[in-house]
Amino acid sequence: MDIILNNLVILPILLPLATGALLFLLDDRLRVAKSTISLVSSLLLLLIAVSLLKSVDANGSVTRTYLLGNWPAPFGIVLAADRLSALMVLLGSILAICAQLFSLTRWSKAGPAFFSLVQFLIMGLSGAFLTGDVFNLFVFFEVLLAASYGLALHGSGPMRVRAGLHYIAINLAASMLFLIGVSLIYGVTGTLNMADLAVRIPTVAAENRPLLEAGMGILGVAFLIKAGVWPLCFWLPTTYAAASAPAAALFAIMSKVGIYVLLRLSLLLVGDGSGASAGFGSALLLYGGMATIAFGTIGVLASQGMSRLAGYSILVSSGTLLAAVGLGLTQVTSGALFYLASSTLTASALFLLIELVERARIAGADILAVTTEAYGEDEEDLETEEQVGIAIPGIMAILGIFFGAAALLLSGLPPLSGFIAKFAMLHGMLAAQMGAIPASTWVLVALVIISGFAALIGMTRLGISTFWTSLEGAAPHVRLVEITPVAILLSLCLLLTVWGGPVMRYMDATAAGLSQPQQYISDVLETPRIGVETGGEAVH
Structure with missing residues (x-):
């Protein structure tokens, strides 16, 4: 039974890889067949992700491993699934399904190979979350980035192409730093297996440690660029705002890949048991995260467009998570x-929702709203108009309800999951400190609260100009297949609220396993080879 469960680890990589290759070979005119195959594959991936999550959480702290080529660790590449990686694979599969559903009416026809690009992106994401090898992590990063380049440019248009080219250039530079950092780490330690690195780093000689930490620092900068830390984040709001709605919805998890790796490696390689390198880079993560929250908050308040506001909200969530990782x-x-789970689902839903809402907005509506607010309406118009109220079409009412739910989630107000998540973080910051609480913690608490109020102000301002003024055009034409993904994502946030206790227990267990990685290290390094005798018995 364990062998079957361990084989689940490679399926989130193989399934989208095979599906993407198959779809790439099919003619683009066979849109119905391609969309059906892609959605069925993503649904199967969702079932696999749920099964994987249940298997790693069933019997305490379990890490499912898979030896590629049946080579023993650390000499061969190992895939490893624990609570954290299983959670991230599940999030990726959910976003893939919702983005593809939304694209069926329009965006899948706006350019070639859309569904293949989505599948390759999911394959790269799954591989990055499941790999136990740093160089293999680089390979999967390049796969998902290559697919994301196509998705960022999908649909063409001058603004999208300009933002997409900036995105490509910055990520190519980050990939070069990634490779340099990996080379330095391998030159010092002689291994790139994450578990084996955790064993060897404490024993690195003092004269080699500066080179090791230089490699880890360069590697960290590459991840910080991908996570959108300030001041390396100026590309992110523009790219996300310019991308098509389904691509932006998928990109909501892209910045979380860098955060995932930083969380994984910071606790595994430079945690409490890493000797002289313990805590390396934690201060940079803390203060860089706080600077990112401040920058994102200013951007949220200054944004006059919904897409820009959503992009800056991604920065606020990235900064919050980076600072939390830095606290350790x-x-x-x-x-x-x-x-992380709540903000990713919310951001994805918001990017999809924004396109539906903006279909009803006349060109320059945001500027007109600001002008009206600054200079007021003409007095003669006020005298002649005797409107008691404005009739709101049914679809606008539904979109308004969803927009209000997204505003509550982003701002962290009760009763939804955004409030539970922020309350848990703030409680942890204040309750887990030994003795006097440092000034940096108080600053972080203030930034988290202020960023929530800023999100509420920004969303309320845009909501009023969208749903409560007469500056808009006709009600948008929205199909059921387009509103369904938004409803699914927001419903999942509601489920996170209703099941807050069980979900929080899962997150507590995940955090405990990350902070005490001995079980992960032993599970990876002691993975038995199939068909090789161990202790007198053959493993099948």
């Missing part, structure tokens, strides 16, 4: 994981 407190990490 288990209680804060568990709340941050809850926040």
